[in-house]
Amino acid sequence: MQDGSALAVSADEKTTASREKGLNRVLEILEFLHATQRAIGIGDLAKGVNAPRSTTYTLVRSLVDAGLLEMAGDGNRVYFGKKLYLYGMDYVRGNDLLRRGRQEVDHLSRETGETSELCMLQSGRYTIVHSSPGTRPFRISSATGLQIPLPWTASGRLLLAGLDRAAIEAMVSDDDLVLPDGRKLRLDDFIADIAKAGVTGYCVTSGLVDAYTKCLAVPVFSAPGKVEATMCLVVPIDTSEERTADLIGLLRGRAAGLSIGG
Amino acid sequence: MQDGSALAVSADEKTTASREKGLNRVLEILEFLHATQRAIGIGDLAKGVNAPRSTTYTLVRSLVDAGLLEMAGDGNRVYFGKKLYLYGMDYVRGNDLLRRGRQEVDHLSRETGETSELCMLQSGRYTIVHSSPGTRPFRISSATGLQIPLPWTASGRLLLAGLDRAAIEAMVSDDDLVLPDGRKLRLDDFIADIAKAGVTGYCVTSGLVDAYTKCLAVPVFSAPGKVEATMCLVVPIDTSEERTADLIGLLRGRAAGLSIGG
């Protein structure tokens, strides 16, 4: 009703409601910093999260005082602070699976020379929780914390195993089904893939995210039937059938070691 | 004026003001979880941070939705979530000193067999940012993220080097000067220690936190004169003068490698 306001943003993204709750703004700020991966000026931050400048200053001050954010070297940029690191370590400490999974991933990439990753669902999205680069000249780099649409990945298919159709549909938007190269997956095919992956206990995808790699993934269970994470190897797409099979065997063994009550 | 309120808490701690800001409550929740180091029920959490139950439920829900917290296995306990881990890794990635310092500390403890730590100031408090246990039978365990009064430690003396008296007084409360065994340090002595540590470029304390250990610490600089962190070794109090000197030499070399523009 009150769109006679200042902003002429027409049909802006998602109506960044006026009078947003402070906590939500903070959550947006954190997400924004996670996305930019670098220190940023407070003014830009305000723009970035589409928040009033004055509010942003206030919130940032609180967060800096609390140690969740820190002023970066220059003096007027902010980025994540030590407190978040400490909380993050607390999370690792309280989470056997993550702790051991990280080690296992590091092992795997050293052992096989391939890029290895530990992946989990993070608020409905596929997330690379830890990755260790392989030794190949052209290594496939994928930063920790990167979030990718579930249908693009082998791990995504495993992580959704056990969910019913409705739950899957809820987690996958239409955009997610469009691959980087423009091809569009059919939802039914994706759901069929998931079912198949759940039965076979592993998943291989070729040339989905890019044309040069294959992704081999296996599930890690936190309880019988409950897929808590996946471990995967990212290998060149022309890796032989034989080596692929060997690597999957290796992965399955390691994942079994990680799983609880599997 | 309006103390005719419900609570009969007489002269309670620090007048937990009514109508606390949501963000502050959240910060308290995070600190509380960091202190308890385990998943906790929402009701208990509310008690723990002295917040109304209804408010706590609302905030926890927001935080869980955002992924900063997660419901723990049972179903009605909360603890830190994956998001915090991811943000923490972002912090590490953006912070050369921390990244390299962690590696160095791991090396040192393997090399020397002693417990090794990386310490920093964290909102005015001494914080063990990373530690690696030694190989001794009775290992001195000190958890990452532990916060200890500055005067209790060798690192504390180095971290405050370069600050003037007023700044030091502001960071050290009266309680901080009381050692675990009940002895009380004199503020002037502490300040003198700091000055000395700043000049000599290292600091050794014996039997301060406990009666059985010595702490050897050296500064790590982020800019000439600016102490950003310390590395320290925690060794048995009866370690020979000679070995102590050797270890300090080793520490100084490694710290120099970490320092920037030192």
Place this chain on the structure above:
DNA sequence: CAAAATTGTCTCTTACAAGAGACGCATGTA
């Protein structure tokens, strides 16, 4: 099995934080 304590949800009020905007102070640039 009743009494007491806990859990999760909901409603309603009002104290107060989010936000608009003005200021003064730096820079940068025409």
Place this chain on the structure above:
DNA sequence: TACATGCGTCTCTTGTAAGAGACAATTTTG
């Protein structure tokens, strides 16, 4: 020297979120 742009702080208003408390549903205790 003017003019624009960005930063950090402050003030004031009003929409709204924090909080009290009631409720039903468990769970615990005696």
